[in-house]
Amino acid sequence: MNLRPDPRELAAPDDGIAKGAMLLEVKNVSLSFGGVKAITNISFDILKGEIRAIIGPNGAGKTSMLNVINGFYTPQQGTIVFRGEERRAMKPHHAVRQGIARTFQNVALFKGMSTLDNIMAGRSVKMKRGLGWQMLWHGPALAEEIEHREKVEEIIDFLEIQHIRRTPVGKLPYGLQKRVELGRALAMEPSLLLLDEPMAGMNLEEKEDMSRFIIDVNQQRGTTIALIEHDMGVVMDLSDRVVVLDYGKKIADGVPDAVKANKQVIDAYLGVAH
């Protein structure tokens, strides 16, 4: 008997954007820290329902790009259009409310809390009961807690982490921590999920598991994914379209095969003889 829930039940919230239409557009964004130019005049778009990879050598500005998208950095120039709304500056917790969730290159979990609590924390924004109800616990606060617990258990089942539900995440091996972090991001029911090197430091088996989760999330829940990854095999297999950055500039943008054949991309990765 297969008890795994159908991930389609966990569909991403309907944001009124048709599949294949523009979900997010980065318009001429430039970001610098003092004299260091992290991103120079980059534009690209992310379509609803696709897996969009952002690749490039170390220091190309990939993570900075994600930080701009979810409001952690404010670009000096350019704007971001998300779900038809144009903006330059925004607080990260507003980005979450708008439906942008992310994971981190270095796992950023709440180490003292259990797996369950970590994923539940991802739903904090969706829970509404205030201090008064929380104090009493029984009644509305408990009902709300259980309602969200059910959603979280679906995610735990989906990611196959039932056995570590009560374990403090600080004690978990790295591969599982990455999985819990993905779970926490999924708990926010984002319409755009930003994954910053979800497979860094994983072995082949863990990478295969993670790839499967990413594809399932994308195909069955319809969540749009923007992904930074260094494993080219994974990137080329998973993504629908790839944007390549180098030294803060966009050097290529297109389907995986076109990007693979692009002269500039090969030069950026392999170096050029001068």
Place this chain on the structure above:
Amino acid sequence: MLYRTAGQFKTSYHADHALFPVRQDAILLGFILLLAFVVFPLTASEFTFRAMLIPVLIYALAALGLNILTGYAGQLSLGTGAFMGVGAYACYKLTSIFPELNIVLAIALSGFFSAAVGVAFGLPSLRIKGFYLAIATLAAQFFLVWLFEKWAWLYNYSASGAIQVPNIDMFGVTVAGPNATAIVQYYFVLCVVCLVTWFAINITRGRIGRIWKSVRDMDIAAELVGINLMKAKLSAFAVSSYIVGISGALFVFLWRGAAEPVLFDIPLSFRVLFIAIIGGLGSILGNYLGAILIVALPVVISALPSALGIPIASATVEHLNTMIVGALIIVFLIVEPHGLARFWAIIREKLIMWPFPH
């Protein structure tokens, strides 16, 4: 054997979210409550009430307040003593301006004053963290104690500069002031402490508790899961200072009977902080264990020689006392740096597994 959890299945999330998913914990708590509500009142002397039971409860409550801020929300504070003072002076002014006000209400209201002051002094936490924040709260400590001395309105312009608790009746029974009996005051404090503890448990295991713990464990990640850091930190300061304020009001009204500003000076802050740290940061139970170790144990040790008929000079007993308690604190912190609550958690884990090692 006594702590066997096998066979206790949860079949609903409702059961899984119960306060005590393990039946034995509930039985143990029932036993402790029976001791506290029935056995102690029947057996304890006036001295035991005044020197041990009441202060342990009040200090544990203050530590609980601090623990919410430091242990749960990760904001270090050295101003606990002063926030207790705010609660005490607020209660004193409330009862002297409105003598008809019910004492329970006066104490509950005085918590709001310390909560407001706590939020005001918690504002720096939005910019600074860790030891730097501790120094900022130290400013609150010095400023407020200075204010208690200089602002004569606070102590009704009394010549001594101290506040004296008048006799206060509730439903025909004197609960505070010189005429109050120890057993009534004990029950009063016990009920308040139990109620506030229950509220604190509920808050810390729900949404707000998770938000605080997220901020403690990694504030940047907390912000990126949509938590508003300003609200989270300030709400921790508010709830923490509220509880600390209530404990301050109880401290003066139900235990000391009188207070002068110096009582709320930094040694009190440190004492409460020690209780919270030795008991275990991020734990509710720890506050009680810590308070028993730091407040009650010295009293027991100093009473022991005379009770056993051992002829030791009282000054020697005092020295021994300091040495024994000091040594115990060091031993406990070496054996289990996360505090007595963690110590108990490990013992409990072993009991559940017993007789197997794993």
